[in-house]
Amino acid sequence: MENEKRKIALSLIQPSGTITLGNYLGALKNWVDMQEKFDCIFALADLHTITVRQEPAKMRKNILDAYASILACGIDVEKSLFFIQSHVHTHAELAWILNCYTQFGELSRMTQFKDKSAKHADNINAGLFTYPALMAADILLYQADLVPVGADQVQHLELTRDIANRFNGLYPNVFKVPEAYVPKTGARVMSLQDPTRKMSKSDENVNGCVHLLDDADTIMRKFKRAVTDSEAVVRYAEGKDGINNLIDIYSTITGLSREQIEKDFDGKGYGDFKAAVGEAVVEHLKPIRAEYEKLIKDKAYLEECYRKADDIALRISQRTLSKAKKKIGFIL
Ligand code: TYM
Numbered sequence: 001m002e003n004e005k006r007k008i009a010l011s012l013i014q015p016s017g018t019i020t021l022g023n024y025l026g027a028l029k030n031w032v033d034m035q036e037k038f039d040c041i042f043a044l045a046d047l048h049t050i051t052v053r054q055e056p057a058k059m060r061k062n063i064l065d066a067y068a069s070i071l072a073c074g075i076d077v078e079k080s081l082f083f084i085q086s087h088v089h090t091h092a093e094l095a096w097i098l099n100c101y102t103q104f105g106e107l108s109r110m111t112q113f114k115d116k117s118a119k120h121a122d123n124i125n126a127g128l129f130t131y132p133a134l135m136a137a138d139i140l141l142y143q144a145d146l147v148p149v150g151a152d153q154v155q156h157l158e159l160t161r162d163i164a165n166r167f168n169g170l171y172p173n174v175f176k177v178p179e180a181y182v183p184k185t186g187a188r189v190m191s192l193q194d195p196t197r198k199m200s201k202s203d204e205n206v207n208g209c210v211h212l213l214d215d216a217d218t219i220m221r222k223f224k225r226a227v228t229d230s231e232a233v234v235r236y237a238e239g240k241d242g243i244n245n246l247i248d249i250y251s252t253i254t255g256l257s258r259e260q261i262e263k264d265f266d267g268k269g270y271g272d273f274k275a276a277v278g279e280a281v282v283e284h285l286k287p288i289r290a291e292y293e294k295l296i297k298d299k300a301y302l303e304e305c306y307r308k309a310d311d312i313a314l315r316i317s318q319r320t321l322s323k324a325k326k327k328i329g330f331i332l
Contacts, residue, residue: 006037006039007039007146008038008039008040008143008144008146009034009144009146010041010138010142010147011042011149012042012043012044012138013027013028013042013066013070014044015045015046015067017062017202018062018065018069018201018211018213019069020199020200020201020209020210020211020212021209021211022200022209023212025186026150026151026187028073029252030148030181031070031080031148032073034146035076035080040079040080040081041081042080043138044063044070044083044085045085046063046085046086047091047134048131049062050127051127051128052128063084064302067082067306068295070082071295072289073212074288077305081309081313082309083306083310083312084310085138087306087307088314088317090314090320091317094321095137097137098140102136106162107129107130107132107133110132110156112131112152113129119202132156136156139157140164140178140320141316141317142313142316142317143320144176144178145176147160147180148181148183150182150187150188151182151188152198153180158180160178161177164177171324171328174323174327175320175324185251185252186248186249186251189245189248191209192225192226192227193226194227207221207222210222210281213292215289219282220278222278223274224274224278226274228246232269234262234265234268234270235262246273246277247261249281250276250277253277
């Protein structure tokens with residue numbers, strides 16, 4: 001974190017259940033790669049998870065599982081900050097402030113709010129509505145340049161930029177205006193059972209979603225059952241959502257281009273292709289799962305990692321929070 005000239009990459013993930021292949025390919029894989037080039041700041045967005053009801057014991061388990069899983073993916077605590085959002089009180093504090101610089105109309109337009117309020121019609125709470133202001137606080141507190149996310153978070157990033165620009169317009173030079181960093185492939189991994197919908201932890205059909213910690217047989221079974229089409233030709237084309245999704249997953253994992261994949265599977269059936277995608281995913285996730293099994297047994301080590309990062313995050317974020325408060329007119 002010493003090198004002043006490096007850009008800052010920052011991102012968070014909700015620890016609300018097991019991490020999915022979508023989370024991994026859309027965001028986490030980039031987090032790992034970005035550590036070489038950027039000063040990286042990552043965190044578990046546990047404050048965001050309570051916009052949906054959580055069971056306390058399960059929530060505690062999910063947070064530790066997510067922390068261990070993300071370390072297992074290759075986040076290196078010697079290179080990057082990796083903390084827990086709720087341990088760093090500046091996030092909630094700046095979120096309140098930013099709420100007062102965010103318009104009702106802007107929040108009403110967020111597609112994630114519309115989707116989630118349709119899904120949880122019995123609990124459309126204010127936190128669900130103002131969630132993007134907390135996300136803006138997460139980002140703006142650290143003067144981040146780049147935010148590696150999947151396509152579904154781009155709208156929230158645009159709102160973050162609007163909030164930052166509005167604030168800076170009133171009180172100059174408080175926030176860096178960040179940019180989204182969306183991967184070319186893997187930004188939108190779709191459900192294996194309904195490839196018109198995003199792969200999601202909350203998928204009702206268990207076969208639609210691959211989890212980072214699924215065992216090899218489960219992963220193979222899910223890919224073998226993946227919904228495709230009746231053309232039986234492995235090519236990327238409009239209307240072939242299932243195959244397009246499998247090609248994208250395979251491409252993101254192997255680094256092969258779409259064209260190369262079409263060539264390699266020319267004349268082969270969907271059965272072969274699905275098995276190849278499944279095997280590539282199994283092989284890629286195998287070391288991650290092994291590392292997770294090791295890390296999750298060492299709670300003391302996990303705690304040492306996040307406590308250290310929490311303290312540093314608090315120090316860094318306090319600078320921006322104080323600056324914002326002073327400019328607004330608070331007495332510090
Ligand atoms: P969350 O926890 O839903 O997802 C974490 C990351 O995974 C990406 N992602 C996907 N990418 C590709 N295909 C999919 N099917 C898929 N599903 C999820 C998401 O785009 C995200 O990058 N609000 C955020 C967490 C957050 C945050 C932040 C992110 C809180 N504060 C500040 C960036 C910066 C969320 O709920 O992500």
